[in-house]
Amino acid sequence: MKKRLRTGIIGSGFAASFHFEAIQKIHEVDVDPIGVYSPTREHREAFARARGIKAFDSAEGLIEACDIVHVCVPVSMHEHIALAALERGIYPIVEKPITGFCGDGSESFRGDIYPKRKVLDAVHESLGRIIEAESRSQAHILYAENWVYAPAIQKEREIIEKSGAQILWMRGEEAHSGSHSSTYGYWKHSGGGVMLGKGCHPLTAALYLKRKEGIARGKGPIHPQSVTGRIHSLTSLPDFSDKGHIRKNYHDIDDFSIMHIEFQDGTLADIFASDIILGGIHNWLEVAANNHRTICNINPTNILQTYNPLEEYFRDIYVVEKTGTKQGWSNPSPEEDFLNGFPQEMEAFYRSAAYDEPLESDSSLAADAISTIFSAYLSAEQDGAKVDIRNY
Numbered sequence: 001m002k003k004r005l006r007t008g009i010i011g012s013g014f015a016a017s018f019h020f021e022a023i024q025k026i027h028e029v030d031v032d033p034i035g036v037y038s039p040t041r042e043h044r045e046a047f048a049r050a051r052g053i054k055a056f057d058s059a060e061g062l063i064e065a066c067d068i069v070h071v072c073v074p075v076s077m078h079e080h081i082a083l084a085a086l087e088r089g090i091y092p093i094v095e096k097p098i099t100g101f102c103g104d105g106s107e108s109f110r111g112d113i114y115p116k117r118k119v120l121d122a123v124h125e126s127l128g129r130i131i132e133a134e135s136r137s138q139a140h141i142l143y144a145e146n147w148v149y150a151p152a153i154q155k156e157r158e159i160i161e162k163s164g165a166q167i168l169w170m171r172g173e174e175a176h177s178g179s180h181s182s183t184y185g186y187w188k189h190s191g192g193g194v195m196l197g198k199g200c201h202p203l204t205a206a207l208y209l210k211r212k213e214g215i216a217r218g219k220g221p222i223h224p225q226s227v228t229g230r231i232h233s234l235t236s237l238p239d240f241s242d243k244g245h246i247r248k249n250y251h252d253i254d255d256f257s258i259m260h261i262e263f264q265d266g267t268l269a270d271i272f273a274s275d276i277i278l279g280g281i282h283n284w285l286e287v288a289a290n291n292h293r294t295i296c297n298i299n300p301t302n303i304l305q306t307y308n309p310l311e312e313y314f315r316d317i318y319v320v321e322k323t324g325t326k327q328g329w330s331n332p333s334p335e336e337d338f339l340n341g342f343p344q345e346m347e348a349f350y351r352s353a354a355y356d357e358p359l360e361s362d363s364s365l366a367a368d369a370i371s372t373i374f375s376a377y378l379s380a381e382q383d384g385a386k387v388d389i390r391n392y
Ligand SMILES: NC(=O)c1ccc[n+]([C@@H]2O[C@H](COP(=O)([O-])OP(=O)(O)OC[C@H]3O[C@@H](n4cnc5c(N)ncnc54)[C@H](O)[C@@H]3O)[C@@H](O)[C@H]2O)c1
Pocket: 010, 011, 012, 013, 014, 015, 016, 037, 038, 039, 040, 043, 059, 071, 072, 073, 074, 075, 077, 095, 096, 097, 144, 146
C-alpha cells in the first residue's frame, strides 16, 4: 500500500508554483498537500485558494502539521527553514542553492567588494550547521537540484556506469538574457551572483557525474579538489552598448562567470554561467570521456523544431523558457518540466522520505557545490589564483 505524506509549501512564488505542479504527478506516494505559508497574507491566501489548500499564518505551524515541507523561499531563508524542519524530524525539500551569503546586515553591504575569505568562512559555517542538524534528525535533506534528475543527465549517468567510463573533461553552462526579478541583482537577496544562481545547476550535475563515475569504477566518489574562478560584470562596463535585449543595472553581482575545476584524480570541468546570452535559455553539459562523448541538452532540446514566419501566429503559444522572439526557427519544448527533471526529482524525494530509498541529490552534493562556488569567488578576488576546495 502507498504511504501517505502530509505536505506543506513555504513560499508562494515561482518555485512554489512549479513544486505544486510537480507533486500532482507523484505515483508511488499518496501526497496530501495541506497548506502553504508565505509572509504576505494576500499572497498565501490566493495561492491556497487556487489550489484548495489551507493558508497557515506561520512557517512553524505549517511545518509541525507536515511530514515533508517544500522550502521555496529566497536563499537567505533556506538554512533557517531547513533547520526548523530537521529539528522536528520533518523532511525539507530545499531549493537550490542550499545556502549562500546574504550580507553582513548593513544597509550599505556590497557583495562585489566584500572580502571573499569572510564570505567563504560564513558559507562553511552555514553548511556545518545544516549538516549537523541533519545528522541529529530522523529526517534528511532532499536537495532540489533538478539537473541531477533531468533525463539527459540520468542517461549519461547510465552510460558512464555501464561502460566503465572515465570522465576527462566536462564543460557546461546555464545562461539567459537576465532575470526579471527586482531583487535579483542585489547580492544580499540572492546570496551571490550569477556564478551561484545559475552556475550551481551545471556545476552540481558535473559533480554528480564525477561522483558516480568514481563509485562505478570502485574508487568511491571523486570530489572537486581545486578551482580557478573569474567573474565579470559585462552589462556594467562603461562601454556596454545597450540595445535593450539584455538586462542591465545589477547592483553588486556578477553577470558572467567561469569556474575551472580540477577533481581529485586530476580531471577537469569548466562551468560557465551568465546573464548575457540571447536566444532563450542555454542549459547544457558536455562530457568528454575516455570511451565516449556526450552532449546533454537540458534546455533547449531539438525534440521539436518549428519555423514560424510571423510572431503573432504564436501569440498564445508557450515556446521555451526565456525566448526573446517566437518568429523564425525555434525549439518549442513539449515537456519542459519533464526535460528539466522537475517531476522526477519530486517522485524521488517522496520515495526517499516514505520508503527510505537512496537519494541522488543529497546535502553532501549540495554542500560540495556551494563550497566550490564560494572558493571560486575567492579565486576571482585573487584574479584567478587556484583555491583548494573543502569537501563534504
Ligand atoms: N530549480 C530551479 O530551476 C529554480 C527556479 C526558480 C527558483 N528557484 C529557487 O527557488 C527559491 C525561491 O525562488 P522563487 O523564484 O520562487 O522566488 P519568488 O520571489 O517568486 O518567491 C519567494 C517566496 O518566498 C516567500 N518568502 C520570502 N521571505 C520569506 C520568509 N521569511 N519566510 C517564508 N517565506 C518567505 C515570498 O513571500 C515568496 O512567496 C530560490 O532559492 C530560487 O533559487 C529554483
